[in-house]
Amino acid sequence: MSVLEVDRLVKHFPIHGGLLQRRVGAVKAVDGVSFAIAKGETLGLVGESGCGKSTVGKTILKLIEPTSGRIVLGGEDITALKPGGMWPHRRRIQTIFQDPYSSMNPRLTSGTIVGEPLENFDIAHGKERDERVARLFARVGLRPDAMRKFAHEFSDGQRQRLGIAKALSVNPDVIVADEPVSALDVSVQAQVLNLLIDLQEELGLAYLFISHDLAVMRHISHRIAVMYLGRIVELATKRELFATPLHPYTEALLAAATAPDPRRAKRKRTIVQGDVPSPAKPPPGCHFHTRCPYAVADCKVTSPPLREVAPGHHVACHLR
Ligand code: SF4
Numbered sequence: 593m594s595v596l597e598v599d600r601l602v603k604h605f606p607i608h609g610g611l612l613q614r615r616v617g618a619v620k621a622v623d624g625v626s627f628a629i630a631k632g633e634t635l636g637l638v639g640e641s642g643c644g645k646s647t648v649g650k651t652i653l654k655l656i657e658p659t660s661g662r663i664v665l666g667g668e669d670i671t672a673l674k675p676g677g678m679w680p681h682r683r684r685i686q687t688i689f690q691d692p693y694s695s696m697n698p699r700l701t702s703g704t705i706v707g708e709p710l711e712n713f714d715i716a717h718g719k720e721r722d723e724r725v726a727r728l729f730a731r732v733g734l735r736p737d738a739m740r741k742f743a744h745e746f747s748d749g750q751r752q753r754l755g756i757a758k759a760l761s762v763n764p765d766v767i768v769a770d771e772p773v774s775a776l777d778v779s780v781q782a783q784v785l786n787l788l789i790d791l792q793e794e795l796g797l798a799y800l801f802i803s804h805d806l807a808v809m810r811h812i813s814h815r816i817a818v819m820y821l822g823r824i825v826e827l828a829t830k831r832e833l834f835a836t837p838l839h840p841y842t843e844a845l846l847a848a849a850t851a852p853d854p855r856r857a858k859r860k861r862t863i864v865q866g867d868v869p870s871p872a873k874p875p876p877g878c879h880f881h882t883r884c885p886y887a888v889a890d891c892k893v894t895s896p897p898l899r900e901v902a903p904g905h906h907v908a909c910h911l912r
Contacts, residue, residue, distance in 0.1 A: 594628035594664075595765045595798045596652070596685075601625045601661035603644075603651050607872060619872045621647040623822035624661070626898075629766065632792060634799040636813030636830075638806060638845070640868055644822040645802045649768045652800065653687055654678050666765060683713050686764040690771040692755030696743040703729075703739030706757045713762050728757040732787060749780035756787065760795075770802045785811050806849040810834065815904075818842045821871055821879040824898055828905040838907040840864070840884050878910070886911060 602625075604618040621644045629635045637645045651658045654670065663671045670681050689695055696705050707725045710716045716724050726736055732753040743751060752772060759767055769788070773781040789812060791797060801812055809816055810830060817827040818841065826839040837843045844864040864883040869875055875882045881891040890910055898908040 593630070593667075595631050595666055596800070597628045597662070597664040598648070598652060599626050599662040599664070601648065601651060601663065602659045603647050603656065604659045617872055619870075620822050620874055621871055622651065622658075623874070625819075625822070625824055627817055627824065627827065629798045629800060631765070631798055632796045633815070634792065634801050634813045636809040636816040637800060637802045637819060638804065638809050638816055639819035640804060642868060642871065643819040644871065645819050646770055648819075649687070649770050649800060649802050653685060653768055683709075683715075683762040684764055685766045685768065686759040686762065688752070688755050688759050688767060688769040688772045690774050692751050692758075693743055696751075696754070698743060700742070701739065702734075702741050702743060702746070702754050705743065706739075706754065706761055709758065709762045715762060724761070725757075728761055731760070731791075732757045747780075748776055749784060752776065752784050753787065756784075756791070760791065763795075764797070766798045766800065768800045768802070771804070772801075773808060774803065774805065781808065782811070788812060806845060818845065821868065821874050823879060823908065824906075825880065825908045826906065827898065828907075832902075832905050836905075838901065838905065838912050839880075839909050840886055841880050878908075 603622040607617040609616040826842045878891045881887040896908045
């Protein structure tokens with residue numbers, strides 16, 4: 593059963609202009625995104641900067657309100673909940689940021705930072721809280737004396753471990769991780785990814801893992817959704833996606849991220865030209881047609897739906 597379902601999620605940011613600041617358009621950051629994540633599963637959401645993947649994460653967390661669509665957490669529809677109504681569900685969906693420092697009060701010790709959610713959600717207080725915090729520190733690989741330190745006294749990798757401990761403190765079902773290792777050195781990245789994998793196996797956590805980095809996605813994801821200009825263009829298991837990419841944009845991303853493989857020399861390497869168009873003015877039809885080397889006339893007019901073309905393998909392209 594899915595712990596998180598997202599159905600035709602849309603987030604448009606209005607653009608205002610003119611003397612009267614009337615609405616003159618919209619940035620279509622997320623334009624009809626659907627997926628589900630099962631307990632113990634990691635869904636990777638990958639795409640270039642500005643494709644809308646972080647907006648998907650923020651909308652699911654209800655940090656911003658969706659324009660339309662549905663978000664179902666643990667079987668309950670949370671789409672229309674206001675902050676007060678959302679509070680009981682906040683515990684079940686937590687986040688890990690790229691820069692955990694930005695969400696940590698520099699005047700509080702790290703032990704207090706990790707213990708704060710336990711107090712706020714009335715899970716544990718006093719000695720019991722302290723014992724839980726100590727167990728969390730040990731679980732994420734931080735020494736007990738680190739509880740007395742302040743966030744600025746940690747290395748980047750340790751600070752991300754602290755962010756993970758804070759997210760875990762309230763026993764969530766789902767964690768939205770937005771570029772959580774992008775700012776770390778490669779060796780530290782692997783340690784943090786392996787910690788997340790171990791925690792998932794132990795606790796059955798579901799992750800929505802947002803990243804632009806395909807190597808990171810390959811390490812941690814079970815399935816991967818590729819986003820382009822607010823839409824998912826391909827969704828498949830990690831194995832399928834890397835072995836048989838079906839969307840020209842996925843082909844291009846893989847070609848750009850991997851060194852030429854002589855065993856696959858016969859496969860055409862898709863190179864896309866030009867920049868990503870503005871989400872305030874996405875091209876009609878298939879959003880990718882302005883850069884796609886295979887585009888046909890219909891691509892400029894009709895938007896291809898995301899279709900299942902093989903078991904579990906979905907793609908949005910007229911040619912598939
Ligand atoms: Fe390219 Fe057309 Fe497929 Fe879009 S629908 S990816 S433009 S071939």
